[in-house]
Amino acid sequence: MKAKRGDQHVWRKTKSALASGGAFVCALLVIAPLALVFFHLLRSGASAVNWSFFTELPKPVGAPGGGMVNAIAGSFELLGLAALVGVPVGVLGGVYLAEYGTVRGNWMLRFVADVLNGVPSIIWGVVVYGLIVLRFKSFSAYAGGLALGFIMIPLVMRTTEEVLLLVPSGYREASLALGISRWKTIVHIVMKTAMKGIVTGVLLALARVAGETAPLLFTAFGNRFWNHDLNEPIAALPLQIFSYAISPYDDWHRQAWAGALVLVVMIFFVNVLVRFLTRERVVRVP
Amino acid sequence: MSGMPLAIAPETPVARSTIDRMAPPSGVGDKIFKWLTLAMALAVVALVFLVGWQLARGSSLAIQKFGFHFFTTSTWDPVAEQFGALPFIYGTAVSSLVALLIAVPLSIATAVYLTELAPIWIRQPLVSLIEMLAAIPSVILGLWGIFVMIPWLRTHAFPFLKQTLGWTPLFSGPIYGVSMLAGGIIIAVMILPIITSVSREILRSVPDLQREAAYALGATRWEVTRIAVLSYAKRGLFGAVVLGLGRALGETMAVTMVIGNTPQIRASLFAPGYTLASVIANEFTEATTDIYLQALFEIGLALFGITIIANLLAQLLLKTMGPARSGAVQ
């Protein structure tokens, strides 16, 4: 009897250890693609990243060499346009959710924002196509920026709300007790206290849309040359990577890897920066 | 009239001079700010309607012309102006299913590992790595898919599968590399991070009381997880899976680059396929006729519809996870 119970105990412990081990293996499998992608990015991309990549325009079909400078610049321009749409709407909307509203109403708004976050990004491209490209009969940077901005809105709204809710209510009370009006309390005291969080939320949203390709396919469309007018098509890094990747030319494949490496580095730089900015500082005891 | 009438003046000259220097508060500022922020918050509601409206408007003629047959016809021939969306529905469904079959067990196991089983020191680094994976854009994963994954699948994995499982229709037929299976795998990679992190949140929200009760009964680590944590978290975990499904349905770039983009319905997973999102991505700018474009808009409408449903369901499941039916630990 005793031996049997002991065996059972051992078996249960073994099961537990196996489960832990199995789960660990699963975790490794989840990480594996990351390692593989990075490995190949570095291997295939690093060699192709050179000075001309950052300074030259794409060369005509078949001619070797050239770079993606217009795509890099284009991506920044699109991000700027996206921010013009995404930041005011997202931040102010987040302010409403945190500072005003009813419990019920806000729950529903949050729900809608979260559902909106799940809309495939290509759909935004289709919507903006119908909204702007068809009307003005041309692809444009404006259209691309708007599509990316739409994607940013629910993201920024939620991060802003979260950060504002973290501001202790004592500050609001103290400000109101001084006879400062509500909106000034929110803007000058609450938002100012939460500013770092708001900014990092915006940065993360920008990093996220910087990698989006689908919504740009038929809004910004891409451009092999410099864009001189925001009403015209504009190059973007992800678009260029895509069109080079599916092309039949080896040289373009090389450049696609280079572009991918640059894009990933940019995105990761922002993520690491955000992590750095939001690290827990050691609290000094007064 | 606002404020205390200054006729009932502050009693000291200092007080009065200070009050006098202040601007009288205008309730106007408060009102404007409140309505402004409300308008911005309502933008999310407006956006949902905007999307629905644009998609419906852009596909109205096609809807009229094809009716419900659009979703049951499997011929997609733009030249002959025959538009049937069935291949894409099939492709989206199968690739998403394959992706879930691969990703869900891995993700949930990883989430369990990270919250219950892993040593403390390993948790944050792993979480950070998974967040990094989430940050990789779809097009870059697709790039890797074309030049690394597909060749490997074509020369190693697929022939092996064909050898061992070739007797089933799923793994029969010619191997090209680009395939439904490749699409499913790449979608799995893309949805692993989100299912893992949402599951993690769900598991973390299980009250410690549940775990402690189970430990107190002498359960092993694994038993605590299975009995006290997972059963409590069932609903939320299901929500995480549905969220992943929503992502899978809408995944565009990486899939387009590895699935083969052929509008056909085949039993074999080695055969190239086509998804709702991919056909839009590939053919939108090539749509030369109005009806072609309208058909693509209609596909967009369908895609919007199914992802909204999936996300609605997911959010409901995630946000309403409550205590287990009976409070006691079985």
Added chain:
Amino acid sequence: MESAAIIQRPMISSASIRQQELASEGESTDTASERRPAFEVEQLSIFYGQKKAIEDITLAVPSKMITAIIGPSGCGKSTLLRSLNRMHELIPNTRIEGKVLFAGKNIYSPEVDPVVIRRRIGMVFQKSNPFPTMSIADNVLVGLKLNGVRDRTFLRERLEQSLRMSALWDEVKDDLHKPGVSLSGGQQQRLCIARAIAVEPEVLLMDEPASALDPIATAKIEELIHELSANYTVVIVTHNMQQAGRCSDYTAFLYLGRLIEFGSTTKIFSNPSERRTEDYITGRFG
């Protein structure tokens, strides 16, 4: 009863010290009560939803005196205090019946703007909360600056005056640009007092101002309260009976939302009229 006498004696002597101070200033509590009271609370009841937090309180808070509100936890002291500058309205679903007259006018009448009320009736909170993004100087002046005061000379003067009046000037005069949160706990609370008096209110409401502080800091705050009462009406909520006995001229005892007794501190602590007051004072319940 003997033990009660032992407890009472120290309180009597501190109360009479206060009376001696007043006498030397040419005033007595009798003279004070001839001035119009700072507040006339008339049959005030406050409801949080269905729950009645304060029931039918009528009370006259004397001007330029220190009035303490004491009572066991949950008796409504904070609610009463906050109703004097309409701060309880920050909690949703509150309802009020009755009146609070300030300088003869009901602060709850519809044409009165709570923002203006709060400029004339200041508040200091239990947990000191200097605004974290602001320097010491900015903290003190925030109530003036955000309310539109621009005159730099005036601001500089108010800054020094307020810091002197809160006994903080000498300690911080060379560090005015440093962040407000870099001060010690007791200093932060004095900073909050300076911030409150910079807008030159006529009343200072203090909600357990020293309860989060060590004894030395507490003593400084209590000393400060004595000094402040020369220029301001002070109403202080405290759960520390001895503090009430030390600091105040008048005391109101609340129990379960009702005003049980109100009178000069000497009387309340040495010869209360109500049984329940005596029970609380002598520590039979807390």
